Amino acid sequence: MNDYTLAILSVISGVIPVIAAMFNYRQIDKKLKIFTAYLLVSFLFDVGFWLASHFGIQNDMPCVHLYLAISLVFFSIIYYCLFFNTILKRTTVALAVITLIALLYNSIKIWTYPSISNTALSIFLIVLSLIYFYQLLNRQEYVYIEKQGWFWINAGVLFYSAVNIFIFMLFNQIPSELRPKLFMIHSSTNIIANLLYSTGLLCKPQKTT
Numbered sequence: 001m002n003d004y005t006l007a008i009l010s011v012i013s014g015v016i017p018v019i020a021a022m023f024n025y026r027q028i029d030k031k032l033k034i035f036t037a038y039l040l041v042s043f044l045f046d047v048g049f050w051l052a053s054h055f056g057i058q059n060d061m062p063c064v065h066l067y068l069a070i071s072l073v074f075f076s077i078i079y080y081c082l083f084f085n086t087i088l089k090r091t092t093v094a095l096a097v098i099t100l101i102a103l104l105y106n107s108i109k110i111w112t113y114p115s116i117s118n119t120a121l122s123i124f125l126i127v128l129s130l131i132y133f134y135q136l137l138n139r140q141e142y143v144y145i146e147k148q149g150w151f152w153i154n155a156g157v158l159f160y161s162a163v164n165i166f167i168f169m170l171f172n173q174i175p176s177e178l179r180p181k182l183f184m185i186h187s188s189t190n191i192i193a194n195l196l197y198s199t200g201l202l203c204k205p206q207k208t209t
Contacts, residue, residue, distance in 0.1 A: 010187035014043035017197035038074040118168035129158035149203035156196030
């Protein structure tokens with residue numbers, strides 16, 4: 001499978017969790033609905049990026065900068081709502097502000113690939129997803145964590161961010177002839193993450209004991 005085909009499959013995979021959310025819409029809570037809104041926005045951006053590439057638009061980096069900013073807003077709200085502890089909520093806000101500063105600094109070069117912004121956002125998501133796993137594993141009530149929707153969604157966030165962070169970090173230093181191989185890694189992780197999101201969105205609410 002070549003990088004072009006995999007890129008198309010990656011874009012298409014973005015609609016799978018949206019369909020899953022629509023199928024299970026009556027069962028999902030407010031936080032999952034916010035996440036679904038993010039997935040819809042992400043899918044539309046991915047379609048736009050693919051169309052830009054297909055029709056030969058040379059530079060869509062301003063849109064990439066915008067997408068990263070939107071992602072930061074969504075995930076800041078989501079994790080703030082997910083955390084029970086006030087300290088963790090404040091930590092989320094503090095990390096979001098630091099990440100926003102990195103995004104604004106990198107946006108000075110808005111026509112270049114936002115390596116700093118992507119790396120900062122990945123670090124932000126890795127840290128918060130690990131903290132959320134810690135919270136999930138240390139809840140006082142008994143739950144089957146594998147039946148919790150956010151377990152799978154958080155796993156997708158962590159997987160995508162942890163695998164791609166080094167690509168984001170080193171992208172501008174990588175020779176152009178090697179970049180298609182890296183895009184294949186990115187596309188593959190995006191497909192897997194979308195499948196994990198879909199699994200989480202299809203989970204039924206679990207009662208605690």
